[in-house]
Amino acid sequence: MVIKTFRLLVVLSFIFVGNIFAQNSMIKISEVLSNHGFENIRINAEDSTLYISYENRLYRFEANALNNATKLVDEVLHDYKELYFIIVNRNVPLSVFKYNVNEKKIIDFIFEVDEYWNKVKNKEPINSSNLKFDLVVKPDFKGEFGDYSNPVQAQFNLLPEINTTIFTGLNFSYETIVPLYNEFSALEDSVRPGIISLSQFIRLPNSFFLLGSVGYFSNNRYGVDFEAKKYYTNGNYSVGLNFGYTGYAQLMFGKVFYSEPYLITGNINTEYRIPEYDLTLGITGGKFIYKDMSLRFDVNRQFGEIEIGFFAIYSEGGNYNGGFNFVIPLFPAKHLKPNIVRIKTSENYRWEYRVRGLIPGQRGRSYKTGNSINSLLEKTNPSFIKNYLQKYIN
Numbered sequence: 001m002v003i004k005t006f007r008l009l010v011v012l013s014f015i016f017v018g019n020i021f022a023q024n025s026m027i028k029i030s031e032v033l034s035n036h037g038f039e040n041i042r043i044n045a046e047d048s049t050l051y052i053s054y055e056n057r058l059y060r061f062e063a064n065a066l067n068n069a070t071k072l073v074d075e076v077l078h079d080y081k082e083l084y085f086i087i088v089n090r091n092v093p094l095s096v097f098k099y100n101v102n103e104k105k106i107i108d109f110i111f112e113v114d115e116y117w118n119k120v121k122n123k124e125p126i127n128s129s130n131l132k133f134d135l136v137v138k139p140d141f142k143g144e145f146g147d148y149s150n151p152v153q154a155q156f157n158l159l160p161e162i163n164t165t166i167f168t169g170l171n172f173s174y175e176t177i178v179p180l181y182n183e184f185s186a187l188e189d190s191v192r193p194g195i196i197s198l199s200q201f202i203r204l205p206n207s208f209f210l211l212g213s214v215g216y217f218s219n220n221r222y223g224v225d226f227e228a229k230k231y232y233t234n235g236n237y238s239v240g241l242n243f244g245y246t247g248y249a250q251l252m253f254g255k256v257f258y259s260e261p262y263l264i265t266g267n268i269n270t271e272y273r274i275p276e277y278d279l280t281l282g283i284t285g286g287k288f289i290y291k292d293m294s295l296r297f298d299v300n301r302q303f304g305e306i307e308i309g310f311f312a313i314y315s316e317g318g319n320y321n322g323g324f325n326f327v328i329p330l331f332p333a334k335h336l337k338p339n340i341v342r343i344k345t346s347e348n349y350r351w352e353y354r355v356r357g358l359i360p361g362q363r364g365r366s367y368k369t370g371n372s373i374n375s376l377l378e379k380t381n382p383s384f385i386k387n388y389l390q391k392y393i394n
Contacts, residue, residue, distance in 0.1 A: 026050075028076045034127040036072055037337035038065075040091050041127055042120035048079065051119040053086035053093065055129055057338050060329055060347045061305050062087065062379040063388040070099055070106065077101060084116050087380050091125065091168040092203050093117040094380045095235070106389060109382030111235030114205050129165050132338050136161040138346040139330075140177070142184065144357050156181040159194055169201040173370050192251045194218075195370040207231040209377075213369040219289060221246040221367040223261050229373045235381050236273040242266060242286075246367065265289055265366070271374075275383035278302040292316060294364035302378075304388060305329040305348070313364035321363060325352035 026043045029052065033041050037058040044051045052073065056065035069085060077083065083099040085106075096116045098108035110116070140157040161175040175194030182188050197215035204210065211227040223246030231238045244265040249258035267286025273279070282298040293316045300309035307327035314320050327350045335344045378384070 025076070025078055025080075029073055030126045032072050032076055033069065036068075038069065039127045039129040039338060040088055040125040042086075042123040042125055044120045044123060045080070046119065048081040050077075050080045050083045051086065051116060052083065053088050053117070053120050055088045055091065057129065057134075058335055060333050060335070063385050064333065066097060066106070066385065067389065070104075073099075074101070074104060084119075086113060086116055086120065089376050089380070090165050090171055090201050091129065092201050093121075094203075094377060095382050095385070097382075097385065106386075109234075109386045111231060111382050112207055113203075129338060130167055131164060133341050134161075134163045134338075135341070135343045136163055136346055137343070139349060141351060143353070150183070153183045154181065155179070155184050155188065161194070171199050171201070171371070173197055173199075175370070187250075187252055190251075195368065197370045199369065199371040201371070201373075201376060207235070209373050211371060211373050211376075213371055215369070216249060217246065217370075218368040219365070220248055220250045221263075221289065222249045222258070223247055223263075225367075225369050227373055234383070235377075236275055236383060238271045239268075240270070240373070241268045242366075244367070246289075263289065263291070267366075273381065273383065275387070278384055278387055288364055289367055290362045290365065292319075292363045296364050300325075302384060315363040319363055321354055321356045323352060323354040325350065 026045060030041050030043055033052075033054055038054040038056060040053065040055040042053040054069060056062060059065035059068065066085060066087065073083065081101055083101060085097045085099060087094050087097070093113040096110040096113050097106045098110070099105070100107045138159040138161060140159050142155040144153045145151065158178040158180060159175055160178065161173055163171070163173045165171050174196050177192050177194045179189055179191070193216060195215070195217055197213050197217070199211060199213040202210040208230045209228065213225045214223070216222045217225070223244065225242070225244045225246075227240065227242045229238050229240035244263075245261055246263050246265070247259045247261040249256060265287050267284050267288070269282060269284040271280055271282040274281070278301055280298070280300045282300070284296045284298070285294070288294055295314045296311060298309060298311045300307055306329070309325045310322070311325070312320070312322040327348050329348050330345050332345070336342055
């Protein structure tokens with residue numbers, strides 16, 4: 001009897017000591033990630049498997065953030081054979097990456113997060129991003145070509161923006177347009193509001209996303225906007241829809257001119273990503289802000305942080321247009337650590353040019369809310385991260 005009791009005490013002691021070491025290891029990992037600048041950190045362990053979720057607002061590029069997170073954790077990682085990193089944005093899970101401790105590299109890239117997110121979602125987040133304010137400085141350029149009396153028209157603006165996450169998925173942004181140089185309308189010479197929006201981002205089970213926005217949007221529109229998108233094949237194929245109900249509003253001569261909401265817009269869209277080439281093909285069709293029924297065809301390719309795309313638009317009545325767009329990263333690659341208030345530059349600059357201007361150039365045009373499901377997800381797509389890490393890092 002005494003021997004059995006002694007054995008039981010020895011076993012319980014080992015379990016107790018093992019739990020203390022496991023807890024200390026998780027505390028150390030959370031401290032390392034938090035001190036480095038990562039946010040919304042959640043950690044849970046099951047046997048020899050460790051689950052870590054984090055949000056990156058430190059590095060410009062998500063692939064670099066993931067690579068640095070693995071290095072930080074690997075330095076203090078003990079007694080675990082498998083490690084899963086869950087990337088979140090606005091505290092909403094996006095993608096999962098399996099790290100092999102022995103090989104010291106990521107070996108699996110997963111878009112369906114439900115199984116892994118359930119392991120950590122009830123943990124209290126460490127270093128929360130809620131109610132931390134970023135003052136984001138963004139450049140803006142508008143240009144038109146082809147008017148023989150004035151071959152090039154240009155406009156340069158500075159767009160300071162206040163941005164914060166209030167709680168999970170809920171984001172507020174306030175943008176101001178500061179004109180620096182303007183050859184367009186005199187109405188665009190004054191300092192005026194840009195996009196002002198309150199948006200809610202939600203991920204439902206089975207890779208289904210919702211995004212709702214209310215506020216003042218681009219193209220002098222205000223109202224509500226709703227977007228839904230479902231992803232398949234590990235995030236490489238999607239089907240979505242968009243709906244908006246807006247009115248006109250503009251600040252002119254120190255007064256606000258506006259209408260009651262009257263315009264209903266909507267479209268359906270589908271995209272297919274060819275992982276081997278980081279190439280995305282997309283089709284969008286519906287009713288746009290100038291009440292035209294149009295189809296838009298997009299081809300985009302990513303080269304790391306740079307993206308180049310071409311598009312064509314066909315509208316009712318046989319009207320057509322086309323052009324190109326690009327995305328380039330802005331300095332620096334690593335920002336200051338997030339704090340109660342932080343000044344930073346935008347991660348990238350996006351610009352689009354349409355071949356035909358004036359009336360034809362307005363067909364197939366959508367207002368911008370400052371948020372889109374694509375912009376929240378594209379840099380964490382598993383195949384994109386895989387290609388980048390294998391090509392440039394691993």
